[in-house]
Amino acid sequence: MLDDYVVVDLEMTGLHPKTDHILEIGAVKVREKQIVDTFSVLLRQDTPIPEQVVELTGITDEMTADGQDADRAVSAFLEFAEDLPWVGHNIIFDYSFIKQWEVNHRIKRNCYAVDTLKIARKCLPKEMKKSLEVLRQYYGIEQTAIHRAYEDAAATQVLYEILEREFSKKEPGLFRSRELQCRLKRQTPATARQKNYLKDLTEYHRIVLDVPVERLSRSEASRLTDKIIAQYGKPEVSAVPGKKTIRP
Template identity: 35%
Template sequence: MMISDYIAIDLETTGIRLSKDKIIEVGLLKVKDSHIIDTFSCVINPDMQVDDKILELTKISENELRNAKRIYEVINHIVDFCEDYVLLGHNTIFDYSFVKKEANRVGLEFEKRGIDTYKLCKKVLPENVRKNLTDACSYFGIERKNSHRAFSDAFYTHVLFQEIIKNFKTLEISSESMKVKIKKFVPIRKRTKEDLQKLLNCHRIGCKVNIDLLSESEAKRMMDKIKSGSMYFT
């Protein structure tokens, strides 16, 4: 089956834990008839301290993060951009999980099927070739640039997929259902919101986080960090 319409997706995040980590960059390419027809890319302020290793890996600066929009400000656009297209990624389930979690937080449906170039590479590349995006691209003579930036990685995932299609014409490619278990979102309780606001006022902290969109557990973690003096605010 020939799949020529899809959304190539890649995210940069603060880590790999879906329950605690956050998106810091989104890269999307809308592909129709195998051609890019639209793109979307932005840095996201995660409202948490980002490990220096992540900043070094992505080359995203703390200043960029501080001045960026929050995910709740762009998640509607991300969901709308994807329309009814399947998602294409290199380990697609990872990126899908983080977007689905954020969509779920604001009451948006985000049910997608996916195509995973990592799984395709495991089928078609020699055993001695590593299946990460850089090595997979290199196998096909694709020089990957600006690695570990969301838009660039989404673009090269698209290019890799096109090379796989071109070089393995008999390979059967179909989208698959992606099952993700998202922890139920429990909104911040009134009492917790009041206690958090008191802490912010007491410590004279100017917080740009939309408190109403926090979960109960996130609010409590924030309160603990304020008390310990380790909270990341802008």
């Protein structure tokens, strides 16, 4: 059983750590089964937040305008978490976004965790939905906001305590932290060639991008280039004024 741990929840702009970004981080630190500290931060976004994410979380572009940059926010969270095991609902999903940041920064670190979703799936009725919202309502856990990182982390902390009281003797293995396994490739910055071609391409088609070209990774630049060409067409050679060619 865990006496000391950190409950973690993230909100993201999408489902894929390779292409989407962390929007908000929330956490609750527990020592000797008592809450001793909390963590909450919004991250500044380089692109508009998708409408469906705004509807789900209530987090808007205006709210994140003064948010922290990703490097500062994730570093602060990892310092807060120390080397404590994590607890979370479908924790591998949240961890994958932190792991992607670590891989990009060449940080090697092992993370151990307990997943309340796995506990619920094993111990609660099969026909019952196991989302955090459903379990919160099932156990009467109060929550001021849904799909906000800190509020979800706080609810998960209460849920973990309840599940531990009910099922830890019957299923002790579910309450032992295990190392999270998540294999991700490092995202390298876009090359000068990619960035120059994108700038020429947007100039030619008179497109205003909603993302700074300088901050794109190689894969992001490649996908964006393909998307523009698919939508607007490929420019002809020597089509850009003052340029001899616009080849990628």
